[in-house]
Amino acid sequence: MNNRMNPRDRYYAEMRAAEERRAEAARRAAEENRRRELLEQKRRYNEKMERRRRHEAMMRKKKRRAYAGRVLLFVVCFLIIFTVVMLCVFVSFHMKPIELPDNDSYDVYFGEGDGRLETEVARAKLDRGGVRYVDYTKLAEYLSLTVVGGSGTYRFVIPGTEEETVFTDGSPEAYVNGEVYRMKGNAAVESGKVWVPLSFVSECMTGVNVTEDDEKMTITFLSSGSVGFTMKRAETLGPIPDGSTPVTDEPPVSDDPPEPEFTSDLSAFEQYMNPADRDAYLILVNSTHKIDRDYAPDDLVDIVNTRADGRKEVMRECAEKALEALFIELYANGYDAKGPSGYPVSVMSAYRSYDKQEYLFNIYTQNEMHDNPALTREEAEAITATYSARPGTSEHQTGLCVDMHNLPAADQKFASQEAYEWLRDNAWKFGFILRFPEDKEEITGITFEPWHYRFVGRYHAYKIWKAGMCLEEYVESLGGQA
Numbered sequence: 001m002n003n004r005m006n007p008r009d010r011y012y013a014e015m016r017a018a019e020e021r022r023a024e025a026a027r028r029a030a031e032e033n034r035r036r037e038l039l040e041q042k043r044r045y046n047e048k049m050e051r052r053r054r055h056e057a058m059m060r061k062k063k064r065r066a067y068a069g070r071v072l073l074f075v076v077c078f079l080i081i082f083t084v085v086m087l088c089v090f091v092s093f094h095m096k097p098i099e100l101p102d103n104d105s106y107d108v109y110f111g112e113g114d115g116r117l118e119t120e121v122a123r124a125k126l127d128r129g130g131v132r133y134v135d136y137t138k139l140a141e142y143l144s145l146t147v148v149g150g151s152g153t154y155r156f157v158i159p160g161t162e163e164e165t166v167f168t169d170g171s172p173e174a175y176v177n178g179e180v181y182r183m184k185g186n187a188a189v190e191s192g193k194v195w196v197p198l199s200f201v202s203e204c205m206t207g208v209n210v211t212e213d214d215e216k217m218t219i220t221f222l223s224s225g226s227v228g229f230t231m232k233r234a235e236t237l238g239p240i241p242d243g244s245t246p247v248t249d250e251p252p253v254s255d256d257p258p259e260p261e262f263t264s265d266l267s268a269f270e271q272y273m274n275p276a277d278r279d280a281y282l283i284l285v286n287s288t289h290k291i292d293r294d295y296a297p298d299d300l301v302d303i304v305n306t307r308a309d310g311r312k313e314v315m316r317e318c319a320e321k322a323l324e325a326l327f328i329e330l331y332a333n334g335y336d337a338k339g340p341s342g343y344p345v346s347v348m349s350a351y352r353s354y355d356k357q358e359y360l361f362n363i364y365t366q367n368e369m370h371d372n373p374a375l376t377r378e379e380a381e382a383i384t385a386t387y388s389a390r391p392g393t394s395e396h397q398t399g400l401c402v403d404m405h406n407l408p409a410a411d412q413k414f415a416s417q418e419a420y421e422w423l424r425d426n427a428w429k430f431g432f433i434l435r436f437p438e439d440k441e442e443i444t445g446i447t448f449e450p451w452h453y454r455f456v457g458r459y460h461a462y463k464i465w466k467a468g469m470c471l472e473e474y475v476e477s478l479g480g481q482a
């Protein structure tokens with residue numbers, strides 16, 4: 001049929017067919033484009049997902065690392081803290097025996113084995129002013145002594161014998177079989193119990209042994225044979241810790257100082273002027289008896305009688321109280337007039353630490369070298385040493401002495417004042433001595449210092465004053481090394 005189409009129709013048919021082919025080609029091209037586009041999109045999406053996956057993996061890795069770091073840090077910190085804590089525990093454990101607080105207590109045993117009595121005694125009750133005490137009532141109970149007492153006087157009798165000892169509350173004197181024995185401290189009656197210095201037991205008793213263990217903090221009394229009272233005069237009072245402090249071993253009652261008479265009522269100061277532990281303040285410090293760099297008294301108190309110019313000076317408590325009494329009596333005797341300084345006699349200098357003395361000594365030495373540049377350091381120090389103590393050789397570090405006068409500065413002119421004469425003659429009553437007398441310069445090595453007074457307690461002060469000795473001579477006379 002087609003063949004038989006007329007040319008016009010055929011032309012149109014061909015045109016249509018061509019048209020259709022073009023359209024078909026265009027449609028296919030579009031389809032191809034679309035397919036490529038989709039493929040491209042898919043590729044990009046995959047890429048993006050891959051990147052994200054990698055990023056997340058990296059982040060996870062980082063996080064893990066950070067976590068591990070924190071754990072490590074924690075462990076290290078923990079180890080450090082643990083070590084420090086253990087170290088502290090270790091140190092404090094090992095320090096314990098050295099730093100015993102005052103309120104610690106001792107275990108006191110009477111006897112041994114099953115039947116032994118045990119009491120716990122506070123240190124403060126046991127150690128009073130450097131003297132160790134014992135509850136004598138308890139000891140008497142253990143030793144089966146008979147006790148008769150009341151109104152401050154207690155008599156301890158050994159049954160079946162004539163032997164007895166009598167203690168009086170507040171008195172250092174014990175009557176042993178009728179003889180007076182002076183103890184190292186006063187007897188004290190507390191809630192019906194008689195406390196006496198422990199040394200009484202070893203010095204005046206037989207048949208009882210005392211064992212003190214300061215490390216374990218125990219004291220053990222053990223009866224050994226028949227108990228008796230006997231004064232062992234020949235024995236010494238036992239060692240005093242400081243090497244330069246002598247032991248007084250002669251019968252102490254024979255030359256007690258006379259009872260001083262005062263214008264004022266000084267009864268409240270008696271216990272300080274005449275301390276129960278009479279050897280506690282006898283320490284000797286000079287160029288050959290040096291005092292430790294670290295030594296510092298733990299009972300320093302403010303001095304009342306300093307100049308009214310705001311001066312603050314300190315010294316040991318017992319000496320300060322005795323000094324207060326001295327000033328009350330000095331002023332009451334009319335020596336309260338103002339001197340050349342505009343002040344009556346008053347304290348200018350008392351306790352000085354090692355460091356302060358070292359500082360002063362260095363300043364003086366430098367001044368000497370400045371005044372005379374030809375001097376060597378050694379020569380300058382030797383000159384300084386004639387008027388200022390080298391550090392460690394100054395008595396001022398003991399906290400037991402004062403410089404007092406009424407001049408603008410310490411000067412030998414003070415010796416011409418009436419107040420000086422009174423001090424020279426009366427200081428012993430308050431437990432003080434003139435430490436560097438005019439006629440003892442050869443022995444003390446220090447030029448006359450009418451202003452420097454040293455506390456030793458009345459007992460020794462009286463003996464030193466009466467014998468006209470200086471402290472070095474006195475200590476030597478007691479058998480100590482001067």
Ligand SMILES: [Zn+2]
Nearest residue numbers: 396402403452
């Ligand atoms: Zn002085």
